[in-house]
Amino acid sequence: MITIYHNPRCSKSRAAVDLITNSLNVASEPVEIVEYLKHPLSSAQLKTLNAMLGCPVREMLRNTESVYEELDLDRTDLSDDQLYEAIEKHPILMQRPVVVRNGRAIIGRPPENVESLFV
Template identity: 65%
Template sequence: MITIYHNPCCSKSRAACDLVSNANANEPVEIIEYLKQPPTVEQLKALHAMLGGPLRDMIRTGETEYAELGLDAASVTDNQLYEAIVRHPILLQRPIVVHNGRAAIGRPTENIEALFD
């Protein structure tokens, strides 16, 4: 199973869907429009573990909500960041593709290709 956390308004996200469907036609694909179905804190923690790296790498720091919520402060905890993403899913990087227990943020799309090597 391949899972894509997708925003249909995002060209990179649409490109990730195309890449996955063209390269992996034999595997089922679940597309989650995360703005309509925000992930839970538990799902975000699982994604973070699969992505590796700092939690802030999976957050869109350029979004207005990021600044308005003061999420750039060093004192903000991981739990506060997870909760902010749940309440404001626009903060989640996109697209995120999950395959075989690993995940990648599709910026650039080569990150996704590496999941299938």
């Protein structure tokens, strides 16, 4: 199963979906596309996703969104749990797309990053 956390309004996210469905998924694995703005992830789901990404939670954040500044999320005293909670409450903060396959995940910015899940 391939899961793509997708924002259809994002060109990078659309490009990653196209790359997977039209080129990389040669084995025709099932693909689940989750529009995470309509179906936000819980803090627990975000923690699991972050563990698969293997990166600091801050790398999951889009620091270019206005809500990032409004919530003062660049403060270094914020805990990971506080950052997960911010993403849960404001899913626009999550990097996109995020692709999960075989227990591993990658942020598809640029879209070609997802190729590493298929080698």
